Amino acid sequence: NAGVTQTPKFQVLKTGQSMTLQCAQDMNHEYMSWYRQDPGMGLRLIHYSVGAGITDQGEVPNGYNVSRSTTEDFPLRLLSAAPSQTSVYFCASSYQGAGNTEAFFGQGTRLTVV
């Protein structure tokens, strides 16, 4: 049972480059989300999706795009990387978006922008 799979695990980008962080889940969950984790800030919500074709912004959406063409996949795109986007990125999925269902997380992508 793979759960939530994120790729790549590590990435170094130059300022201005673009890239896509991949996230896939095999639990048929409707709700998926992207967070970034910075020291002392916990996890901050970037974008989320309540189902295929439906996405919305979280707390810190600027500089990131998402799409949800299938239930399984929820990629996060960095349009023009900036050093401020250096962080650890986590993708999560849950059966429902409500807070009383368990969120399952991937292992994270550690991104460095130089």
Place this chain on the structure above:
Amino acid sequence: TQLLEQSPQFLSIQEGENLTVYCNSSSVFSSLQWYRQEPGEGPVLLVTVVTGGEVKKLKRLTFQFGDARKDSSLHITAAQPGDTGLYLCAASTSGTYKYIFGTGTRLKVLA
């Protein structure tokens, strides 16, 4: 805007000691969860509380949801080195799908 504040931010204690971690907000939540995260891994769910005043126990861990559903606490009795990790509270408000996390408490239990 971070709606969930956790305290303390860091905690280093000796094995066998007790500790309490707090999660506070000015917002009312429909439910609140606690997660633990180990280095290099994603957070893993410990417990969900949904009723104001609710208390849940998980072995040596006791979780309480405030009566007004704005705050929560996690109490660990006789801490062990295996309890070391980052503890995160998380919550959503009624009628939204936004699921937010607190600032985190990093716990280190020394043998």
